[in-house]
Amino acid sequence: MYAIVEIAGQQFKVAKDQKVYVHRLQGEAGSKVTFDNVLLLDNAGNVTIGAPAIEGASVTAQILSHLKGDKVIVFKKKRRKGFKKKNGHRQYLSEIQIESIAATGGTKSVKKEEAPKKEAAPKADVKEEATTDYNSMTVAELKDAAKEQGISGYTSLKKAELIEALTK
Secondary structure, three states: OEEEEEEOOEEEEEEOOOEEEEEOOOOOOOOEEEEOOEEEEEEOOEEEEOOOOOOOOEEEEEEEEEEEOOOEEEEEEEOOOOEEEEEEEOOEEEEEEEEEEEOOOHHHHHHHHHHHHHHHHHHHHHHHHHOOOHHHOOHHHHHHHHHHOOOOOHHHHHHHHHHHHHHO
């Protein structure tokens, strides 16, 4: 079982008992941290994808230590100008160990999303048959409605208005 979790602004693929280095977290070494922003869960081939996160799913980890990463040298130079600038940076990191991945509520949220989609389609058909409200239609729906009435373009629309005015 693995999960893709957002921790401190970055996404990590984590599994149980895995050690991960992340940006410095609030909390002391030895304390437990829970991450609720689980984006994907894989439980023995059963994949659950969040939209954007899975409701009820969480990952629990323990902070092992706080440390600093390797030094990164940033060197800037402009040729023929005599400009040289050298900077260094060491990122503050936390080493965490994943203790558990809880998938409670993960499959239920997917079923809730599927159910309204199936019910929404028949309701839309009923509204179109009962009354036609052109103000709430999209451009594509308006074009389809115009084709059904025999209006193919602006000139045929003008002809339809002329015929309608003459028959009154």
